[in-house]
Amino acid sequence: MIRLKKFSYWYPASEQPALDRISFEIPEGQFLGIVGANGAGKSTLCYALSGFVPHFYNGELEGELSFDGTPIVELDLGKLAGQVGLVFQNSFNQISGARFTVREEIAFGLENLGLPRAEMKSRIEEALELVNIQELAERSPFSVSGGQQQRIAIASILAMQPRVLVLDEPTSQLDPEGTRDVFAALSKLVSTRKITVIIAEHKLEWLATFCDRVVALAGGKLRAEGSPQEVLSSEQMLRLGVGRTQYSEAAARLVRSKQLPVTLEQARKALR
Amino acid sequence: MKLGVKNVSFRYPSGVLALDDVSLEVPSGQVLGILGENGAGKTTLVKLFNGLLRPSQGQVHIGDWNTAEHSTAALAARVGFLFQNPDDQLFERTVAREVAYGPRNQGVSESEVQRRVQAALSLVGLQHEADSHPYDLPQPQRKLLALAATIAMQTPILVLDEPTIGQDEVGRKAIGRIVSKLHTMGRTLIMITHDVDFCAQHAQRILVMLKGKVHADGTASSILAQTKTLDQAQVAPPQLVRLAQALKMPAAPLTVEDFVDEYKQWRKKRKK
Numbered sequence: 001m002i003r004l005k006k007f008s009y010w011y012p013a014s015e016q017p018a019l020d021r022i023s024f025e026i027p028e029g030q031f032l033g034i035v036g037a038n039g040a041g042k043s044t045l046c047y048a049l050s051g052f053v054p055h056f057y058n059g060e061l062e063g064e065l066s067f068d069g070t071p072i073v074e075l076d077l078g079k080l081a082g083q084v085g086l087v088f089q090n091s092f093n094q095i096s097g098a099r100f101t102v103r104e105e106i107a108f109g110l111e112n113l114g115l116p117r118a119e120m121k122s123r124i125e126e127a128l129e130l131v132n133i134q135e136l137a138e139r140s141p142f143s144v145s146g147g148q149q150q151r152i153a154i155a156s157i158l159a160m161q162p163r164v165l166v167l168d169e170p171t172s173q174l175d176p177e178g179t180r181d182v183f184a185a186l187s188k189l190v191s192t193r194k195i196t197v198i199i200a201e202h203k204l205e206w207l208a209t210f211c212d213r214v215v216a217l218a219g220g221k222l223r224a225e226g227s228p229q230e231v232l233s234s235e236q237m238l239r240l241g242v243g244r245t246q247y248s249e250a251a252a253r254l255v256r257s258k259q260l261p262v263t264l265e266q267a268r269k270a271l272r
Numbered sequence: 273m274k275l276g277v278k279n280v281s282f283r284y285p286s287g288v289l290a291l292d293d294v295s296l297e298v299p300s301g302q303v304l305g306i307l308g309e310n311g312a313g314k315t316t317l318v319k320l321f322n323g324l325l326r327p328s329q330g331q332v333h334i335g336d337w338n339t340a341e342h343s344t345a346a347l348a349a350r351v352g353f354l355f356q357n358p359d360d361q362l363f364e365r366t367v368a369r370e371v372a373y374g375p376r377n378q379g380v381s382e383s384e385v386q387r388r389v390q391a392a393l394s395l396v397g398l399q400h401e402a403d404s405h406p407y408d409l410p411q412p413q414r415k416l417l418a419l420a421a422t423i424a425m426q427t428p429i430l431v432l433d434e435p436t437i438g439q440d441e442v443g444r445k446a447i448g449r450i451v452s453k454l455h456t457m458g459r460t461l462i463m464i465t466h467d468v469d470f471c472a473q474h475a476q477r478i479l480v481m482l483k484g485k486v487h488a489d490g491t492a493s494s495i496l497a498q499t500k501t502l503d504q505a506q507v508a509p510p511q512l513v514r515l516a517q518a519l520k521m522p523a524a525p526l527t528v529e530d531f532v533d534e535y536k537q538w539r540k541k542r543k544k
Contacts, residue, residue: 037440038412089438090411092357143286146356147310172437173356175309175466176508202440205511243441246469246511249528254535264511268518271535 002026002049002164002196006063008220009044009053018044020220021063028163029194031187033207033228036217037241042200043089045217046168049198050086051077067164082113085162087170091153095141102144103128103137106156113160127159130185132178146173154182158189164196165189171203179203183210204245208232208262216240233260273335273350273428273460274300275321280330281484282316290316292484293330300428303451303461305475305492307468309506312481314464315356318431321462322351334429349378352427356434356464358411358418367393367409367417368402374425392420395450412438419450429460436467448474472496472510472526480505497524 002025009019019041026032026049036042047053054061055077065072067083088094099105106127110120128134131151136144141152150173157165165186171179183206186197201207207214208228216224216231218240224231231237233248244252247267248260254271261267275298282291290313298304306314319325320332323344332339334350355361364370371389380388393399396416401409406417415438422430435451436444444467451474454461465471471478471492478495480488482505488495495501499509499517508514512531513524521538525531 037442038410038438090357145310145315169438173310173434173466175506176468177309177506202438238441241440241442243444246528246531247515250512250515250531250535253528253532264514264518267515271515271519 001028001068003064003066003069004048005065007048007065008060008062009048010060011044011057012059014059016220018220019048022217022220022222023063024215024222024225026196026198028196029190030196031190031210031212032196032198033211033214034198034200034217035202035204035207035214035232035237035242036200036223040217040240041220042217043168044220046086046166046198046200048072049164050084050166051075051080052086055080081109082160083162084164084166085157085160087154087157087165087167089168089170089172091146091150091173094153094156095149097142100140101138102133102141102152102155105141105152106159109156109160123159123161127155130158130188131155132181147175147178150174151178151182158185161193162195164198167197167199169200169202171201171206179206186210204232204243205247205263208245216242229259229262229266232262274298275335275429275460275462276331276333277317277320278331278333280317280320280327280332282313282320282325283328284316290484291320291327294484294486295330296479296486296489298460298462300460301455301458303455303474303476304463305471305478306462306464306481307466307471307478307502307505307507308481308487312505313484314481315433316484317481318353318433318462318464321347321429321431322353323347324353348374348425348427350427350429352422352425352430354415354419354422354430354432354435356437358414361418361421362406362414365405366402367398367404367406370406370417371421371424374421378425388424388426392424395423395453396420397446412440412443415439416443416446419447423450423454427459429462430454432461432463432465434465434467435463436465436470444470468496468508469510469512472512480507493524493526496526 005023006021008017010017034042096108106124131154133151171182187210189195190197211228214228214231237244245262251260251270261270277296280294283289308314323339368389371392372385375385375388435447475492478492487505488501502509523534525534
């Protein structure tokens with residue numbers, strides 16, 4: 001269980017908080033989506049939920065952020081790395097540059113965990129399969145396309161088998177098939193292994209289809225939280241610069257409903 | 273300025289055949305969207321336009337120039353290129369210097385350079401950031417800066433590689449307005465994107481690539497309605513097309529306004 005209570009964070013030398021008195025809880029095994037316009041605080045929240053704030057990024061903290069009751073400031077980043085995985089927005093920042101092949105790149109984190117060889121091998125194969133990049137295993141992580149590199153970054157974190165997986169716009173460079181693969185793989189991990197997945201994304205249709213719950217940020221503040229349909233169909237999303245799916249936009253002009261549809265299936269039912 | 277690709281193939285030194293006998297004509301002033309899965313050959317194709325890559329076979333013509341006879345530097349005056357990752361093309365100390373770099377290298381007078389810098393920064397909404405360091409801007413704004421730098425070159429052809437990556441709804445709309453503006457100015461625009469809804473709204477023509485070949489080519493409205501063709505190339509149709517098909521409507525509308533009109537007519541007919 002992750003708990004934030006009036007949690008604020010200021011980057012060094014910044015007068016404005018990047019996160020401003022945020023309170024909410026993330027139960028174990030939840031698939032949580034984070035939405036917000038650029039600059040809303042999504043990436044900073046991802047850094048905080050993975051311990052990079054305050055252990056890598058300095059700055060000022062106020063309020064509470066705890067993992068299973070232990071305040072984040074008391075946890076060390078090395079230990080957290082075995083529990084919480086962060087997939088960076090820009091996969092280029094994540095690839096170690098110290099390994100020659102994709103397989104070795106995925107092994108890098110596992111070597112640092114000191115896992116036995118057999119265990120490493122099975123985790124690598126599983127991670128390659130989960131994001132469908134088996135054919136890239138012997139390629140250099142730098143000789144692939146942006147989308148493929150993004151899948152490698154995701155695979156290298158999945159192989160670590162964290163209890164909590166935080167992903168900052170992990171599918172920005174992926175084609176629709178790749179995006180579906182990643183969301184489906186994450187969903188499977190949530191249902192079969194009860195891991196907690198926290199994902200910041202602009203692709204609203206996918207969040208609406210897969211997430212249990214969505215939170216919306218603006219100006220570092222929590223502005224909305226609830227079911228994907230509740231949050232993503234609201235007019236507030238237009239004001240916050242998040243936008244809405246085309247399904248919601250079309251339905252808003254055609255039907256009177258308390259809650260607009262946000263997915264294809266919901267729209268089909270509302271308009272049939 | 274028109275662009276022609278004739279029987280072009282391209283093989284990377286690794287042996288991968290990225291383009292296989294591609295032919296294509298893009299008339300002056302057209303907005304072309306290129307769709308296709310990761311690794312389909314989209315980026316390889318557009319890198320041939322400004323000489324970043326040279327065809328293994330076939331010819332590329334930019335206006336009356338055969339690219340084989342001109343340097344990349346010379347081609348840069350005809351084809352502007354917005355990279356997928358803006359950090360691949362930003363290196364100056366300030367936003368204004370970054371935008372001025374291209375025209376200054378073209379030998380444009382200083383007063384004209386300043387005029388172009390102001391015009392390009394205003395167009396992308398970064399006029400108040402002229403003295404900022406490019407890397408003090410968040411990534412979505414760096415993408416807009418790279419776009420401004422490309423626009424300031426005043427090339428008749430512009431290639432935009434994934435222009436909406438990482439942009440929120442406000443950013444997507446801003447880029448849409450910029451594309452429309454450049455189109456009214458008579459520029460030829462070639463956009464590579466996975467953002468099929470953006471393509472539906474802004475491209476006149478769509479080229480779908482699959483395994484290094486042209487899989488489909490036609491007007492946006494005709495191509496985006498061909499779900500089977502798109503499926504084969506792992507391209508998801510726009511949300512509104514999928515919704516129209518789920519409802520078994522006969523049309524394939526690309527904008528919310530068109531969807532609403534078509535839906536009302538369809539409902540009327542059904543009632544009769």
